[in-house]
Amino acid sequence: MATETPAPDHAGRIRHQLRTSILAGAVLLIVLLAVISAIVNAASLNQYWFLHFPLGFYFLAQGVLIFVVVVGFWFVRTQEHIDHTRSETRELE
Amino acid sequence: MTSPIRLRTPNPHLGAYYGIITSAFVALIVLLAMFEQLGWREVIIAQFMMVTPLLLYVVIAVGARTVDIEDYFTSGRRVPAVFNGFVLAATSVGGVGFLAYTGVLFFLGLDGLAIGLGLTCGLLAGAVLFVPFLRKAGAYTLPAFFGQRFRSRKLRVTASVMQLPPLVLLLAAEIQIAALIASLFLPLTFSLAVFLVAALVAAISILGGMRSLTWVGSAQFIAGAVGLAVPLVTVSVLLTSLPAPQFTYGGVIPSLQNAEITAGLAPVQPEGVTTDLPHMMPEPVVKPFFQSFGILGEYDFFLLFLCLMLGVAALPSLLVRSGVTRSIIEQRRSTAWAMLLVAVFALTAPALAVFTKLLVFQDIGLAPGAALPDWLNELSGRQLLKAGSANGAGGMGAAEIYFTRDGIALMLPTLADLPFVLTSLMAAAGMAIALAAAGSHLFTLAGSIAEDIYRVLDKGAAELPRLAAAWGAIAATALGTAIFLLIADTDPLRAAITALAFTAATFFPALLLAIWWGRCTEGGAIAAMGAGFSVVLLGCGVFGADKAGLYPVYVGLIGAVLALIAGIVASLYGMKPPAATLAYWQELRDPDGETIYDRAKARAAAQAANASASAQ
Secondary structure (H helix, E strand, O other): OOOOOOOOOHHHHHHHHHHHHHHHHHHHHHHHHHHHHHHHHHHHHOOOEEOOEEHHHHHHHHHHHHHHHHHHHHHHHHHHHHHHHHOOOOOOO | OOOOHHHOOOOOOHHHHHHHHHHHHHHHHHHHHHHHHOOOOHHHHHHHHHHHHHHHHHHHHHHOOOOOHHHHHHHHHOOOHHHHHHHHHHHHHHHHHHHHHHHHHHHHHHHHHHHHHHHHHHHHHHHHHOHHHHHHHOOOOHHHHHHHHHOOHHHHHHHHHHOHHHHHHHHHHHHHHHHHHHHHHOOOOHHHHHHHHHHHHHHHHHHHHHHHHHHHHHHHHHHHHHHHHHHHHHHHHHHHOOOOHHHHHHHHHHHHHHHHHHOOOOOOOHHHOOOOOOOOOOEOOOOOOOOOOOOOOHHHHHHHHHHHHHHHHOOHHHHHHHHOOOOHHHHHHHHHHHHHHHHHHHHHHHHHHHHHHHHHHHHHHHOOOOOOOHHHHHHHHOOOEEEOOOOOOOOOOHHHEEEOHHHHHHHHHHHOOOOHHHHHHHHHHHHHHHHHHHHHHHHHHHHHHHHHHHHHHOOOOOHHHHHHHHHHHHHHHHHHHHHHHHHOOOOHHHHHHHHHHHHHHHOHHHHHHHHHOOOOOHHHHHHHHHHHHHHHHHHHHHOOOOOOOOHHHHHHHHHHHHHHHHHHHHHHHOOOOOHHHHHHHHHHOOOOOOOHHHHHHHHHHHHHHHHHHHHO
16 A cells, blocks of 8 residues: 655654653553552552552552553543644644 | 534533433432332332333333444444443442452451442553543444554454453443342242343343444433442441531441441451352451451452452453544543542442441341341342351350342441342342443444454445344343353352453553554564463363362453563564554544544545546
8 A cells, every 4th residue: 555755844754753752651651550550569568548448449449441441542632742742723623 | 523622612501401310210210219108019119120220221222222333333423422431430349349349348348449449540641641542543343443453353353252252241341230139029940030131231232333322321320329329328327427428437436346346257267268259158257347368468459459450450341432432532531530430439339238248237237135136037038148047145146147148238328227129239239230230341342243353254344244243242242141151150249350361461562562552563462462462271271170269350351461471572572563553543632623643534534535426
């Protein structure tokens, strides 16, 4: 399938791809670190209580999930901002 | 003919339509609750509660029927983000998640949370790594994307063949769950229920393809959400006086811990227990809910989470929906909505398991002094549990009751002594979610056979033969899966985990390299897919068919690592990718403009029109 070569804004494209890659890597790294730290500390945190839950259980059952959802929506918003910066005059929506 | 983005406006009345559907479903529940009080028999109530929504799904599918290729494969690329999120969430959770995951939590407690975390994080990983780029490519199937990315028919056919095993396993698991519910609540044998469920799912897919699956799937998601919420909120109000079970079940933890001790549940010693998930056949609970890492150790918990995360992120049934929204931004938003909805389910499932376990063990704890609880006979009659003989003290302990893993969610209303209409509502909810997921898996599988294999064989196929190939593939796949289910002895949870191990090893590394690494070549993609697929096929199918525990998870993760290495090595040692492939990759990474596939199609149509005009 033939493709058209876009406008010669090479530097803008590189910058966009770099920012996209950094954001993707950061989001996945943050989420993985959150999950790993919740797993590693679950047993020891269970001696503390939060909202009537053992804290280690709370993180795995609710805390990490809520965090992931917040990070997910933040990612969507930030990536949209990055995309709009790249293509102010073109159609995205 | 493909329309530009701005002309693809979704139906402005969608909200009203689905508001009416939700109201009708709630009205049905209220009506049946009234009839139950007037003396209607449970059998009649169950039939109305199960069959009425099924009729509604068929009516929606008939209304959404289409013979337009773009509508059939991409729902016209105008589905609003929230509605696509509904179907994505229903497909991710599925009947297996709805029934088997709640069962796993009932048996394993904290150790089972890896599944909910894996599903949610898998959607996030998909949204970050793959979905926007697949939306930009605009291919109708995942193998078609590989074919276009590397300009390779060989790769396209290879990918299509390699997605058969995981999708057949997932489809079989969902049909099995739906048939199990149907055989419990309707006057049907399991075999007949399997064929009827397969026929229903096939009919919906044939009528309107992705279009009917989207609009029927949205209604099924609503039925599933209402059906889960109403009984659970009612039980929550009864037990904690608050209607937010996700946040209030912490209040019953001391009662649950006391009930578990009274019923004879002691903390499990990890070294004395086989690392394994609960099976489909009835078995007793051996682990207290809040004991951390009693059956699955910390490493197994993480590996299960990681395998499910990678498998969901690269699941073809979810990625094939990447082309149905208006734009890349809408597609990313729809995956975020799906992630939110799956997270809400993952927050809710532990509440359901805790309430169920509390009600069971509280009553069992009282049994030596009082009579055995009424629900014991009722649930035994529905084959949701098996009671062993009473112990020496004249009562029952945790070891004397064998619970069916996939029936835990259905037990809750009976345990709480709620009207039967709520039990049948829970069953209708599980059925709805299982049907939505089965429809997605079936269409992805059959659509790929028609688009990636038939179309490669018959390159000049017009729209109608392409649709006819899809219809035939859907019917044949549904029939084949139903026959497979009757012959094979499958466990839905194990089938789903093995399927996700397949997708984690086969598609995750290949997609990662194809989208994020311009240097990746056709040979690299084939090597990655081939290595991952071979490892899981040999590990789970040939050498590990009788292995228990988390074996598919280990094999899937080893396969994913080997596939990544194979893809990188094959790409680096092969020839550099041609300029046209690199140009496609650059354009794929660009968030601007129209879908690549649609633009190429419009260009081809214009060239054909010009050629025709000049010939005249």
